[in-house]
Amino acid sequence: MTVSHRGTFLMKRLVIPVTSPLFVVMLGVLAALPPLAIDIGLPAIPNLQAGFGISIGEATQTLTVFLLGFSIGPVLFGPLSDRYGRKPVLLFGVGLFSLAAFACALASTIGQLLAVRFAQGIAAGAAAALPAAIVRDVFSGREALSRQSYVALVMGVAPLVAPLMGAALLQAGDWKLIYESLGLLGTALFFLAFFGYVETKDLTAKANQSGNVLKVAAAAYASLFRNRHYLLNAGLLATTFGTMFAYITGSSAVFIDMLGLPGTTYGAIFAVTAAGTICGAASNGRLVKVLGEDKLLRSGVCGSFAVNMLLLACALFGVRSPVLITACVFGSNFFSGIVMPNATHQALHSVGHIAGSASALQRSLQFLSGAGAGALVGLIAGNQLMGMAIVMALFASAGVVLLLMRSGRQLAH
Numbered sequence: 001m002t003v004s005h006r007g008t009f010l011m012k013r014l015v016i017p018v019t020s021p022l023f024v025v026m027l028g029v030l031a032a033l034p035p036l037a038i039d040i041g042l043p044a045i046p047n048l049q050a051g052f053g054i055s056i057g058e059a060t061q062t063l064t065v066f067l068l069g070f071s072i073g074p075v076l077f078g079p080l081s082d083r084y085g086r087k088p089v090l091l092f093g094v095g096l097f098s099l100a101a102f103a104c105a106l107a108s109t110i111g112q113l114l115a116v117r118f119a120q121g122i123a124a125g126a127a128a129a130l131p132a133a134i135v136r137d138v139f140s141g142r143e144a145l146s147r148q149s150y151v152a153l154v155m156g157v158a159p160l161v162a163p164l165m166g167a168a169l170l171q172a173g174d175w176k177l178i179y180e181s182l183g184l185l186g187t188a189l190f191f192l193a194f195f196g197y198v199e200t201k202d203l204t205a206k207a208n209q210s211g212n213v214l215k216v217a218a219a220a221y222a223s224l225f226r227n228r229h230y231l232l233n234a235g236l237l238a239t240t241f242g243t244m245f246a247y248i249t250g251s252s253a254v255f256i257d258m259l260g261l262p263g264t265t266y267g268a269i270f271a272v273t274a275a276g277t278i279c280g281a282a283s284n285g286r287l288v289k290v291l292g293e294d295k296l297l298r299s300g301v302c303g304s305f306a307v308n309m310l311l312l313a314c315a316l317f318g319v320r321s322p323v324l325i326t327a328c329v330f331g332s333n334f335f336s337g338i339v340m341p342n343a344t345h346q347a348l349h350s351v352g353h354i355a356g357s358a359s360a361l362q363r364s365l366q367f368l369s370g371a372g373a374g375a376l377v378g379l380i381a382g383n384q385l386m387g388m389a390i391v392m393a394l395f396a397s398a399g400v401v402l403l404l405m406r407s408g409r410q411l412a413h
Contacts, residue, residue, distance in 0.1 A: 016196035018138045024147060026192060027131035028154020030090070033097060033124045034070050034367065035155070037182060038063055039162035039248075044175040051175060052110045065114050066121040067371045071364045073125020078133075078360020079217030085201045086130050086137070086356065090193050093126030098186025104179035125363065127189075133359040136348045137200035145293050149285035149341040156277035156337060159248070163270060201356070220357040232406040233347035234362045236301065238369035239402065240339045242395035243304065245370030247273070247329055250377040250388030258384045259322055269326050276330040280337020293342045300338035301396075301403045307331035308389070308396040315389040325385070332392065339399070369395070 016023045041048075041062065049059040073093070081089040100120035107113035135147050169177045224230055251273075255266045280300070288296055311328035314321070344362065351358040373391050380387040 014195040015198055024150045025154055027134060028151045029189065031128050031131040031151055032155040032158035033128045036158040036162050037120065037124055038066060039159050040166040041178055042163050043166040043170055044178050047170060048175045054110055058110060061114060062117050065118045067367055069118040069121020070125040071368050073122040074129035074360030074363045077126035078129055078357040079220050081130055081133065081356035082220065082354050083216060085199045085203055086134055087197060087199045090127055090130050091190060093123050094186055094190045094193060096123035097127060098183050098190060101179045101183035101186055105176040129360040129363040132344050132348060133355040134200050136355040142288055145288050145341060145345040146285050148345050149281050152337065152341045153278055153281035156281055160271050160274035163267060220354040221361065223354065224358055224361055227351065230347050230351055230358060232402055233343045234365055235402045236399055237340055237343040237362060238365040239395045239399040240336045241366045242369040242373035243308065243332060243392050244336050246373040246377050246388055246391040246395065249374035250384060253384040254388055255322065259320060261322060273326060273329045273333055276333030277337040280334040281341060284338045284341055293345065296338055297342040298403060300335045301399045304332055304335035304339065305396045305400050308393045312389040312393040315386045
């Protein structure tokens with residue numbers, strides 16, 4: 001066997017089959033880059049504050065600029081993945097994510113850190129918007145929904161382990177070690193995608209052969225904004241994520257500042273509530289073959305509304321039970337784990353030719369909703385639980401409105 005043939009043989013052996021669990025894990029980790037890059041740095045904010053001699057508000061801007069970059073990244077690169085394929089955009093996004101992470105560790109001023117965090121957010125947006133489109137490329141029907149559920153399950157692990165990873169890394173070093181670890185993760189993902197992923201986008205389609213890329217992108221987004229079915233389901237995904245991010249933003253103030261629980265107990269509670277999303281996604285992957293996605297989607301939205309109204313009632317009537325509050329949030333996250341894969345699949349179901357653009361816009365709306373929810377938590381007057389519960393109930397109620405509009409549209413047809 002010649003050297004070239006031997007190399008080709010090895011390349012084929014390294015390719016990950018799309019039916020392999022490792023393929024789902026790879027997509028799940030790619031989709032989890034944004035929450036991982038956000039949550040792993042939460043324990044390091046005081047360390048970052050002390051290292052640069054800045055206020056806590058300036059330190060938390062590292063989260064804000066990352067979210068801003070992420071909201072831009074998918075919109076820019078989604079159409080490029082429809083035109084040139086998923087793999088080049090995926091490799092660019094993961095590669096830039098890794099380089100930006102190492103640059104964060106080398107930053108000598110807060111201004112430099114914020115600049116490269118913004119670039120890292122754009123990179124994460126380019127890469128993390130593609131897994132849903134890749135699933136849409138390869139699978140169809142209930143098989144696609146089942147795979148999307150398992151991608152969501154893997155993605156749901158990130159908020160569970162990221163703060164714990166961040167705290168463990170701080171025991172061995174300072175905030176720079178956290179960014180160096182993100183850089184190593186990005187490098188590993190780059191090589192995994194380079195060798196293991198074979199292009200799934202059909203590049204022979206007419207839409208990929210001609211036309212200015214900016215005009216093609218504008219036409220794709222114009223088509224999506226005219227697609228009521230897509231917008232309603234993308235809206236359900238966004239409101240569900242807003243509910244989750246309201247909790248992520250307000251949870252430490254509720255459990256530590258208001259209820260006086262120690263940080264270790266808060267970490268355990270955060271892990272339990274994050275596990276709710278994993279349980280919901282895992283249940284969805286099994287139940288969809290029995291109940292169907294429409295029924296599961298309705299159940300998830302209504303269930304989320306019910307438990308968030310219970311959480312709001314706890315806030316209004318002065319209930320201060322950590323167990324009850326944790327149970328309500330676990331339930332909310334459980335139903336979110338059901339809604340998100342169903343809403344994602346439904347939104348992309350009829351837009352296969354521009355699935356990259358559709359997935360990108362979906363992720364941008366999702367994180368813009370999360371950023372808005374986080375901002376609202378801090379603006380609402382009252383105790384910490386009240387602010388968090390009001391915003392969670394508000395976004396859950398918006399989900400019910402969108403569900404009713406969606407059901408009315410289906411009846412009309």
